[in-house]
Amino acid sequence: MSSTSYRAPASRASSATPMSLLICCTPVHGHVLPLLSVTRTLVQAGHDVRFLTGIRYRTLVEQAGAQWVPLPAEADYDDRDMDRAFPGRVGRRGVDGARWDLRNIFLEPAPAQLRAVDEQLRLRAVDAVLAESMFLGAMLLLCRPASARPPVINLGIVPLGLRSRDTAPFALGIPPLPGPFGRLRNSVMNAMTDRFVFAELQRDAERMALAETGAPLPTAAMNYPALADAVMQFTVESFEYPRSDLAVPVHFVGPVSVAAAGGAGGSGDLPDWWDDLDGRRVVHVTQGTVANGDLGELVLPTLAALADEDVLVVVSTGGRPVPPSSLPANARIAEYLPYDRLFPRLDAFVTNGGYGGVHHSLARGVPIVAAGSTEDKAEVSARVAWSGAGLRVRRVSADSIRTAVRRVLHEPSFRENAARLGAEIAAAPGPAGIESVLRGLRAPVA
Missing domain, CATH: 3.40.50.2000 (Glycogen Phosphorylase B;)
Structure with a gap:
């Protein structure tokens, strides 16, 4: 079981005090690119930024002014040829493809990702961890009590996947239906999806959480951003389905890397x-x-x-x-x-x-x-x-x-x-x- 001796930073003197931040990202171009824009902004504001991702992106991270931190080898891959890196995904489409990708590309590296995060927490105090949605090491980190981890901000580089009575299950590409009938439909679909479509993924995620943190995973695996201290969604509100029942604060900041x-x-x-x-x-x-x-x-x-x-x-x-x-x-x-x-x-x-x-x-x-x-x-x-x-x-x-x-x-x-x-x-x-x-x-x- 992975553990961490998380050390909270000393209290901040003022709102202008620089912060120690750890950005976590899977080694995929479309995930790294928006986080580089975030990194440049935070570095320019005077914050100490470490960026945990794959070796392919080291130069770009350092050019953005952050300290590059390598992912462990078992969590790194070359995203320029995903089918070569993950031969089992070849020919998979639709729900089958989404299920395979979630399990093999994103969930399987999570324990190694968590160990890399814990190592950074041991090396230097961290005010906040900023993790993009598909970095599932953050899911494991969020299984720990708030007192045993830094605050975690989910960075929404993919559509908002937070589960709601107002929306259908994430990853199926099904738009919402309004009203009581729509909510009933959503409840039934969520239950059926949990039982038949992503049941194996959920069982694996729950076993992983217990093994790595000693704590249960209290929600659906792809709903884990609901456990974060805040969600920063890289879109505008009108491009996202309305949800009336969210507990976690969601901040719509718009796209962060439009120019690139x-x-x-x-x-x-x-x-x-x-x-x-x-x-x-x-x-x-x-x-x-x-x-x-x-x-x-x-x-x-x-x-x-x-x-x-x-x-x-x-x-x-x-x-x-x-x-x-x-x-x-x-x-x-x-x-x-x-x-x-x-x-x-x-x-x-x-x-x-x-x-x-x-x-x-x-x-x-x-x-x-x-x-x-x-x-x-x-x-x-x-x-x-x-x-x-x-x-x-x-x-x-x-x-x-x-x-x-x-x-x-x-x-x-x-x-x-x-x-x-x-x-x-x-x-x-x-x-x-x-x-x-x-x-x-x-x-x-x-």
């Missing part, structure tokens, strides 16, 4: 075909930086769907080598693209549902066609449709993509709703909003 979404190069890194965008209706398609091993999942069907449309289709491979196959005449491709310069020129965005890319599109008021089915992407895609900012495609084909793109291009409501969310994002505090939450945490136990 997609991991594109700087503003000057323009492909030689960039001027082809002039005077054209432009549609961008990407599968992000992780789920892009097979471009046939979304990129190639989109190219086929729009080959005869009066649009210019711009493709980002998310860092993968540009495939040698020929492109339609109306398509352009690059490994990375500067999103800060691309999105103001877009008329539509076709995506597999990455949280960061979707928010970059919303920030620019660009309507979305979302086709996510793995990891958290079904939930992101469901929220795109629920918010009215775009359409969700459940089964990808040239016909389904073509129909959806035509609709978001020609029906004004989608752009209007995307613009409404964009205005809300512009008014959100972003990473600076974390400062006030940190200052409002409970005083450390002496």
